[in-house]
Amino acid sequence: MPSDPMTMNKSIRVSIKDAEKLRIELAESGRLDPHRKIKLIDTEQRLLEIPVTEDIEGFETFLQEDAEFYNKWQSLEDILRKGISAEELNKLPSGWHIIGEIIVITIDPAIDHLKQMIAEALLRMYPSCNTVVRDLGISGQFRLPKRELLIGNNTETINKEHGCLFKLDVTKVMFSKGNLHEKKLMSKIGTHETIVDMFAGIGYFTIPMAVHAKPEKIVAIEINPESYGYLKENIFLNKVENIVEARNGDCAEVTPKGIADRVLMGYVNTTHHYLDSGIAALKPEGGIIHYHETTPESMVFSRPIERIQDAALKAEKKVEILDCRKIKKYSPGVWHVVVDARIS
Structure with missing residues (x-):
C-alpha cells in the first residue's frame, strides 16, 4: 500500500458490468485501496474508477487528482494542525507503512513527546488498522527490527500482497514494501x-x-x-x-x-x-x-x-x-x- 494516501492515489478504470467481480478479486488480493471510494467517471460509457494500491496487470494506471476518502481526515497535518506548533508540524512524518492491520512509522526524535498523539491520529485515518508501532531501525545478522509499540497489543498480522498472504510479527521480522x-x-x-x-x-x-x-x-x-x-x-x-x-x-x-x-x-x-x-x-x-x-x-x-x-x-x-x-x-x-x- 502507498505510504502516504495523498501521494500515490492510483486507480484503474473498468466498465460497470465488470466492476464488482474485479473489486472482489482486488480486495481478496489486498490490492484494493479501502480508504478511497469507487467513483463513476463516465455515465455514457458506464465507466467506474477503482482505487488500487499498485499497478494491475492488464489495466492502465491513472492517478486520481480528486480522490474521495471514506474518512474526512486526509493527512496528519489536518488532524494535528491546531494542537501543535508550526515547527512541530514541519517535523511530522510524511509517510508510513501499513502491514496488514498494523501501521509502522518513523518519528523524528525531536517530536518524541508527540508520538502517542501521532499514533492516535493515524488510527483515525485508518480505521481498519488496530495497532501502531514506531520503527527504530534494524540490527544484526538477522536484520531484526527495533520497534516500539505505541497503540494496540497485537503485533502479529497477515499482510496481503500481489495475491499472496504473509503472516508475520512486525516486532520480530522485517517486511519490506x-x-x-x-x-x-x-x-x-x-x-x-x-x-x-x-x-x-x-x-x-x-x-x-x-x-x-x-x-x-x-x-x-x-x-x-x-x-x-x-x-x-x-x-x-x-x-x-x-x-x-x-x-x-x-x-x-x-x-x-x-x-x-x-x-x-x-x-x-x-x-x-x-x-x-x-x-x-x-x-x-x-x-x-x-x-x-x-x-x-x-x-x-x-x-x-x-x-x-x-x-x-x-x-x-x-x-x-x-x-x-x-x-x-x-x-x-x-x-x-x-x-x-x-x-x-
Whole structure:
C-alpha cells in the first residue's frame, strides 16, 4: 500500500458490468485501496474508477487528482494542525507503512513527546488498522527490527500482497514494501523449474513464485528461527506445501548442490560470501542466479558483476550478464541492486 494516501492515489478504470467481480478479486488480493471510494467517471460509457494500491496487470494506471476518502481526515497535518506548533508540524512524518492491520512509522526524535498523539491520529485515518508501532531501525545478522509499540497489543498480522498472504510479527521480522516490483518480476519466472531461495525470510520471493509461477520445486532456506517459523506458516497459508521445501540453517551449510535451474540470493551486505554456494547449487549444465547486493554509487553494477565473475571463474564456469537493476536507495550514496547472470 502507498505510504502516504495523498501521494500515490492510483486507480484503474473498468466498465460497470465488470466492476464488482474485479473489486472482489482486488480486495481478496489486498490490492484494493479501502480508504478511497469507487467513483463513476463516465455515465455514457458506464465507466467506474477503482482505487488500487499498485499497478494491475492488464489495466492502465491513472492517478486520481480528486480522490474521495471514506474518512474526512486526509493527512496528519489536518488532524494535528491546531494542537501543535508550526515547527512541530514541519517535523511530522510524511509517510508510513501499513502491514496488514498494523501501521509502522518513523518519528523524528525531536517530536518524541508527540508520538502517542501521532499514533492516535493515524488510527483515525485508518480505521481498519488496530495497532501502531514506531520503527527504530534494524540490527544484526538477522536484520531484526527495533520497534516500539505505541497503540494496540497485537503485533502479529497477515499482510496481503500481489495475491499472496504473509503472516508475520512486525516486532520480530522485517517486511519490506520497497521491492514490490522485484517480487512481481520473480513471480513471473521459474515455471516447471527447480529453484533455490538462499535467504528466504518469511517467503518474500518464495511465496509469490510458488503461487504464480508454479515451479516444480523451491528449496527455501532461512537461518533466523523466527523468520523460518513464519516461512513454514506462509507455505501452508498459501497452499504451496507441495512446491516448497523449507530448510532452517546457514546457507553456507544447507544449500543443496547441483539441483537448481535458478538461484535467488535476495540478501544484502554479505551476500557475496555465499556466491560459491549459490553457483554450486546450480545444475551441472548451469542456470541463472539473481544476485542482490548493496553497492556504492561509484561501483553500482561493476562490483557485483565482478564478484559474480570471480566466483564463476573459481568454479571454472562461464558468465553471461542478463540484466542489472536498481531496487532502491539503501542509504546515502549506496544502492540495493540486483544482477541476473547465467552461469554455464
